[in-house]
Amino acid sequence: MSNRMWGGRYESGPAEIMEEINASIDFDRKLAPQDIRGSLAHAAMLGKTGILPQSDVEAITQGLRTVLGEIEAGKMAWSRSLEDIHMHVESRLRELIGPAAGRLHTARSRNDQVATDMRLWMRDTIDAVDGQIADLMLAFAEAARAHAGLVMPGFTHLQSAQPVTFGHHLLAYVEMLSRDRGRFADARRRLNECPLGAAALAGTSFPIDRHMTAEALGFDRPTANSLDSVSDRDFVLEALAAAAITAVHLSRFAEEIVLWTTPQFNFIALSDAFTTGSSIMPQKRNPDAAELVRGKTGRVAGALQGLLMVLKGLPLAYGKDMQEDKEGAFDAMQTLSLCLAATAGMVRDMKPNADAMRKAAGAGYATATDLADWLVRALGLPFRDAHHVTGRLVGLASARGIGLEELSLAEMQGVEPRITDEVFEVLGTEASVRSRRSYGGTAPDNVRAQAEGWLARLRGS
Numbered sequence: 001m002s003n004r005m006w007g008g009r010y011e012s013g014p015a016e017i018m019e020e021i022n023a024s025i026d027f028d029r030k031l032a033p034q035d036i037r038g039s040l041a042h043a044a045m046l047g048k049t050g051i052l053p054q055s056d057v058e059a060i061t062q063g064l065r066t067v068l069g070e071i072e073a074g075k076m077a078w079s080r081s082l083e084d085i086h087m088h089v090e091s092r093l094r095e096l097i098g099p100a101a102g103r104l105h106t107a108r109s110r111n112d113q114v115a116t117d118m119r120l121w122m123r124d125t126i127d128a129v130d131g132q133i134a135d136l137m138l139a140f141a142e143a144a145r146a147h148a149g150l151v152m153p154g155f156t157h158l159q160s161a162q163p164v165t166f167g168h169h170l171l172a173y174v175e176m177l178s179r180d181r182g183r184f185a186d187a188r189r190r191l192n193e194c195p196l197g198a199a200a201l202a203g204t205s206f207p208i209d210r211h212m213t214a215e216a217l218g219f220d221r222p223t224a225n226s227l228d229s230v231s232d233r234d235f236v237l238e239a240l241a242a243a244a245i246t247a248v249h250l251s252r253f254a255e256e257i258v259l260w261t262t263p264q265f266n267f268i269a270l271s272d273a274f275t276t277g278s279s280i281m282p283q284k285r286n287p288d289a290a291e292l293v294r295g296k297t298g299r300v301a302g303a304l305q306g307l308l309m310v311l312k313g314l315p316l317a318y319g320k321d322m323q324e325d326k327e328g329a330f331d332a333m334q335t336l337s338l339c340l341a342a343t344a345g346m347v348r349d350m351k352p353n354a355d356a357m358r359k360a361a362g363a364g365y366a367t368a369t370d371l372a373d374w375l376v377r378a379l380g381l382p383f384r385d386a387h388h389v390t391g392r393l394v395g396l397a398s399a400r401g402i403g404l405e406e407l408s409l410a411e412m413q414g415v416e417p418r419i420t421d422e423v424f425e426v427l428g429t430e431a432s433v434r435s436r437r438s439y440g441g442t443a444p445d446n447v448r449a450q451a452e453g454w455l456a457r458l459r460g461s
């Protein structure tokens with residue numbers, strides 16, 4: 001009760017609701033390891049600078065280690081009356097070591113303490129997520145190498161556009177995920193400054209050594225402005241933005257899984273491990289994991305939006321509003337981690353249906369661009385004219401309900417007399433993808449080489 005600001009005036013209802021709205025311990029207990037790491041570094045610095053006698057520092061250090069052990073063993077008694085993780089640790093430390101515990105908070109405030117804890121937590125979390133993204137990239141790259149030459153339809157507007165290979169399609173996600181890693185790495189680089197020692201907002205009159213604590217905690221340097229140190233959570237925003245973009249990438253792939261596993265597409269199959277049945281319709285194999293990856297994107301993007309709104313319009317420096325950075329960030333990063341693991345599972349589980357993909361690749365006049373390109377190359381037509389001639393040939397075939405390759409040479413020559421039977425060589429989907437050798441194109445050799453390159457880089461990293 002000693003931490004209560006309101007004394008006896010709020011014994012009944014309002015005091016309880018004040019406690020309920022004020023307490024963060026239900027969620028910020030997650031920060032216990034980071035909080036204690038920060039306190040250990042702070043205590044060591046207070047000893048080194050002579051601000052605290054070494055005997056106190058030793059007692060504090062031993063005590064903090066005990067508190068951490070108790071928390072990890074599930075032995076900590078959590079109580080909303082102690083508000084947050086910082087007060088819990090200090091209060092338990094006092095029970096263990098007595099009055100020396102009260103000296104730990106010298107030259108420090110909960111404001112710089114919580115800012116430090118969050119940076120440490122986000123840094124740890126980014127490192128874990130980065131490893132998961134790398135693993136997902138590996139799963140995609142392995143599948144891409146295995147299916148470098150498997151032809152499937154490439155879509156624009158979800159209409160058949162041009163044939164591509166399945167490997168090429170999968171490597172598109174490897175590129176996206178690689179940029180996601182880059183965004184997390186950027187966020188990590190910028191957040192890696194230590195706010196500890198900014199104290200409440202103005203710095204401190206004690207002769208602290210902020211470089212020492214920054215270094216002990218693995219930060220590149222101390223933050224330069226004490227007000228900024230305690231009042232911004234842009235590092236959380238940046239990580240959430242990176243998380244939201246990653247989640248959107250996962251969601252797009254999840255949507256493709258949902259489409260591709262329908263009987264109508266039938267491009268891939270997921271095993272029993274990643275589908276569920278229906279309680280009424282015995283034939284169903286629902287891609288629930290993919291749907292949930294798609295659906296959970298909302299929470300991740302929502303956390304970013306939510307924190308933007310929390311911070312907007314906050315005057316400097318610390319305001320209790322900032323306590324609202326935590327639940328969204330914790331949930332978003334945990335959700336992203338779950339979605340990354342589920343997606344890697346699905347990528348490793350999925351089996352392409354090569355026949356259905358190949359068949360679909362030829363449907364919808366997907367090699368019409370190859371025909372137009374041939375007219376340019378073989379007959380010297382300007383591309384716009386070639387486009388027009390091809391359009392007429394597609395119209396002809398479509399009116400008869402047949403493929404371009406099923407038109408006779410005579411029928412083609414009826415539209416453009418100079419066409420020769422060499423044209424039939426470019427109308428097949430295999431020939432089409434083989435011809436797309438431009439850098440970054442879908443030719444199977446390109447795809448194989450790129451998949452190999454990714455595998456070597458990912459395995460080396």
Ligand code: ARG
Pocket residue numbers: 024028084110111114318320322323
């Ligand atoms: N639980 C608080 C938070 O998460 C810790 C900082 C409290 N500071 C204060 N001046 N009341 O933001």
